[in-house]
Amino acid sequence: MSQIIYKIxxxxxxxxxxxxxxxxxxxxxxxxxxxxxxxxxxxxETAAKHFAGQSGLLLIAIDGARLGDALKYEVSRGGALFPHLYGVLELKNVLWVKPLPLGADGAHQFPVLEAE
Incomplete structure (x- = not known):
């Protein structure tokens, strides 16, 4: 089963x-x-909090299941568990890369994302 995570x-x-x-x-x-x-x-929420108003961004989908023990889910903002990789991301684990443009309302326009 895939465990898709995302990087902006x-x-x-x-x-x-x-x-x-x-x-x-x-x-x-x-x-x-x-x-x-x-x-x-x-x-x-990550895009809005850390990349507000920034253009020239990409959204990268990664198969977290391929990252092994180096991927850890740790408590971050609001008590939520966020995926963190303690190591280098090898590009063979990337599923796709798509533009993350700003819309007319100033928010980033996301493609449909697959849940974990």
Whole structure:
């Protein structure tokens, strides 16, 4: 069974990861010591809280089941469990990458997301 989790990243940062073959994280991930992800239910709130008004973003879907023990669900804002990867994201675990454009209302326009 797949366990799909999501990463929001600036396109320039993600394209660098594609060139290298792996993603080591955004500056906040590197500072925190793990890569932050969101579940389908958390992705919109993450975009609104941490990426408000930002354009040039991508939404990356990852099969969390392939990440093994390096993926941990830990308590974060509001007591919710968020997926955190303690390691490098190998791009072979990426299911798809889609643009995350801003809509006329200033909110990010998400594709349909699969729940875990």
């Amino acid at each position: 990243a600036p396109e320039t940062l993600w394209r660098e990861a594609e060139a290298k073959g792996s993603f080591t994280g955004a500056p906040i991930d590197i500072a925190d010591g793990f890569i932050h992800f969101s579940t389908a239910a958390q992705a919109r």
